[in-house]
Amino acid sequence: MELVNFGNKDTRSGFGEGLRRLGAINPQVVALCADLTGSLKMDAFEKAHPERFFQIGIAEANMIGIAAGMTVGGKIPVTGTFANFSTSRVYDQIRQSIAYSQKNVKICASHAGLTLGEDGATHQVLEDIGMMRMLPNMTVVVPADYQQTLQATLAIADWQGPVYLRFGRPSVPIFTQEDASFTIGKADVLKEGTDVTIIACGHMVWKSLEAAQMLNRLGIQAEVINMHTIKPLDAESILKSVMKTKCVVTAEEHMRNGGLGDAVAQVLSTQFPVPHAYVAVNDMFGESGTPDELMKKYGLEKENIVQSVQSVLQRKKRGLECRKFCSCFECG
Amino acid sequence: MEHLVQLASQVRRDIVRMVHAVSSGHPGGSLGCADFFVFMYFERMICNPSDFSMDGADEDVFYLSNGHISPVWYSVLARKGFFEVAELATFRKISSRLQGHPSVDKKLPGIRVASGSLGQGLSVAIGTALAKKMNQDPRWVYCLMGDGEIQEGQVWEAAMYAGNKGVDNLVGIIDANNRQIDGDVSQVMGVMPLEEKWKAFGWEVFSMDGHDFSSMRSIMQQIDQHQGNGKPKMIVMRTEMGQGVDFMMGTHKWHGSAPNDEQLSRALSQLKETQGDY
Numbered sequence: 144m145e146l147v148n149f150g151n152k153d154t155r156s157g158f159g160e161g162l163r164r165l166g167a168i169n170p171q172v173v174a175l176c177a178d179l180t181g182s183l184k185m186d187a188f189e190k191a192h193p194e195r196f197f198q199i200g201i202a203e204a205n206m207i208g209i210a211a212g213m214t215v216g217g218k219i220p221v222t223g224t225f226a227n228f229s230t231s232r233v234y235d236q237i238r239q240s241i242a243y244s245q246k247n248v249k250i251c252a253s254h255a256g257l258t259l260g261e262d263g264a265t266h267q268v269l270e271d272i273g274m275m276r277m278l279p280n281m282t283v284v285v286p287a288d289y290q291q292t293l294q295a296t297l298a299i300a301d302w303q304g305p306v307y308l309r310f311g312r313p314s315v316p317i318f319t320q321e322d323a324s325f326t327i328g329k330a331d332v333l334k335e336g337t338d339v340t341i342i343a344c345g346h347m348v349w350k351s352l353e354a355a356q357m358l359n360r361l362g363i364q365a366e367v368i369n370m371h372t373i374k375p376l377d378a379e380s381i382l383k384s385v386m387k388t389k390c391v392v393t394a395e396e397h398m399r400n401g402g403l404g405d406a407v408a409q410v411l412s413t414q415f416p417v418p419h420a421y422v423a424v425n426d427m428f429g430e431s432g433t434p435d436e437l438m439k440k441y442g443l444e445k446e447n448i449v450q451s452v453q454s455v456l457q458r459k460k461r462g463l464e465c466r467k468f469c470s471c472f473e474c475g
Numbered sequence: 476m477e478h479l480v481q482l483a484s485q486v487r488r489d490i491v492r493m494v495h496a497v498s499s500g501h502p503g504g505s506l507g508c509a510d511f512f513v514f515m516y517f518e519r520m521i522c523n524p525s526d527f528s529m530d531g532a533d534e535d536v537f538y539l540s541n542g543h544i545s546p547v548w549y550s551v552l553a554r555k556g557f558f559e560v561a562e563l564a565t566f567r568k569i570s571s572r573l574q575g576h577p578s579v580d581k582k583l584p585g586i587r588v589a590s591g592s593l594g595q596g597l598s599v600a601i602g603t604a605l606a607k608k609m610n611q612d613p614r615w616v617y618c619l620m621g622d623g624e625i626q627e628g629q630v631w632e633a634a635m636y637a638g639n640k641g642v643d644n645l646v647g648i649i650d651a652n653n654r655q656i657d658g659d660v661s662q663v664m665g666v667m668p669l670e671e672k673w674k675a676f677g678w679e680v681f682s683m684d685g686h687d688f689s690s691m692r693s694i695m696q697q698i699d700q701h702q703g704n705g706k707p708k709m710i711v712m713r714t715e716m717g718q719g720v721d722f723m724m725g726t727h728k729w730h731g732s733a734p735n736d737e738q739l740s741r742a743l744s745q746l747k748e749t750q751g752d753y
Contacts, residue, residue, distance in 0.1 A: 205598045205632035212602020215587050217530055235592050244579050244589045
């Protein structure tokens with residue numbers, strides 16, 4: 144199996160390019176930023192459409208409210224700041240003024256997760272996917288690379304209702320082709336396999352592909368699914384794959400509580416229980432360090448995915464053996 | 476102006492009957508703002524009750540940030556024709572469109588954003604005011620807040636934005652009754668001096684008697700004359716919590732308490748039925 148990297152780029156730049164293109168094609172799109180225009184790569188939109196760009200200052204709660212109000216008047220507001228300040232800082236504002244009020248606001252969040260790096264735990268939100276998928280009416284999208292973030296940015300403008308779009312700071316491989324299709328709520332099966340299903344989002348998708356390559360050398364055929372939409376979750380794709388592989392590893396740059404893993408676990412436990420292991424941060428805050436150092440220290444590397452796959456394969460094997468001899472309630 | 480007085484009396488009857496029926500709700504601030512709501516919906520604002528549109532294009536848009544005084548808003552919306560007056564009987568009951576605090580998910584005409592968690596409305600109003608400017612829509616955007624509510628920090632983020640960016644099609648109104656749940660605003664967490672604070676944030680500030688229709692008319696005329704002058708407008712509206720029901724006035728105790736049967740009778744005896752009870 145060959146991994147194709149078209150070059151490295153940050154996902155936030157995919158957002159910036161997507162926003163720039165949206166500005167040109169959709170006059171209802173407006174952009175709001177809380178003093179992080181450069182970091183969010185919103186400069187191109189600001190330059191091209193100054194009358195549709197709103198500098199709010201360091202006042203995220205106000206930004207969320209203004210965005211909600213702009214929808215009354217037909218605008219499609221896109222807010223931009225770091226993921227931490229896009230979610231936990233303004234959770235009640237999002238809950239009441241956007242989600243409960245069913246406002247067509249696109250909350251776009253950069254610097255998510257550990258790969259924000261040296262700024263440390265104050266800025267490294269690892270709970271945001273959980274918080275946002277908890278909200279009724281909210282759609283949660285976590286694209287995997289530059290190209291997919293660009294496509295996702297274009298797609299959310301045509302999607303009616305509140306959206307949380309999560310992306311990041313570091314430069315990471317681009318493996319999505321320019322003409323690849325992107326549908327909100329429809330997962331991408333990037334590699335087919337029969338032994339185990341790896342479901343990942345964001346920066347962990349490329350690492351999952353790398354892990355699948357390592358597993359291939361060990362004679363293990365992994366299926367890799369890019370679950371770029373956490374909500375609505377593509378349960379059909381999950382079930383189709385696990386009915387074949389009978390075990391799952393989820394991988395996310397997020398707390399294990401509440402994120403992609405829990406979303407998948409909910410589908411599995413209620414519809415098709417199989418061994419499942421999480422590759423995620425284990426109920427702790429991050430710290431300062433380079434992105435690579437942090438991903439290694441907190442167990443978010445391809446090697447961690449490989450280990451987790453080996454673990455679920457053992458559990459699957461035990462379960463199959465058990466079923467041969469056992470007549471307990473669980474094994475039937 | 477007599478018809479406004481008559482309407483306000485009926486609205487006050489609606490308020491006390493609504494909260495009595497479910498033994499919950501917020502009569503004090505609702506009674507205090509009854510005259511203001513009647514003035515806004517029956518004299519001041521251009522709105523379209525028979526064909527409510529969320530966008531509010533070419534209409535004045537009103538936001539109630541202190542959503543707990545929903546009874547007065549519901550009563551006035553119904554009396555204005557946004558929905559049937561009979562629906563007031565469903566207030567706070569299961570499956571009602573008249574939620575305890577205003578919401579949009581049940582599609583009650585007249586409401587454009589949920590409110591109740593305090594301090595959020597002014598930001599939303601700014602957003603709509605900016606959208607109106609982009610759409611070259613000349614109508615006003617209004618936002619009513621409580622004086623206790625402005626203890627919330629987000630209000631001052633919004634104040635700073637509107638002042639700095641000259642959102643001059645926005646009119647904020649503070650219900651200055653000096654009451655909040657735990658007591659007098661001045662005792663719980665003083666917000667004075669109101670006028671100076673808003674002026675310092677770049678707003679044009681007006682003072683208005685919230686129980687005097689001629690005062691309201693005069694202030695709104697002044698505001699019209701100042702349209703497009705680059706400054707957002709803030710009206711400090713003096714009101715009496717519980718206005719119109721003697722035993723509910725002069726205290727914060729009726730902020731969020733409903734009258735019992737005997738108290739309802741006493742209240743209704745002071746409020747003339749002018750439009751027919753629902």
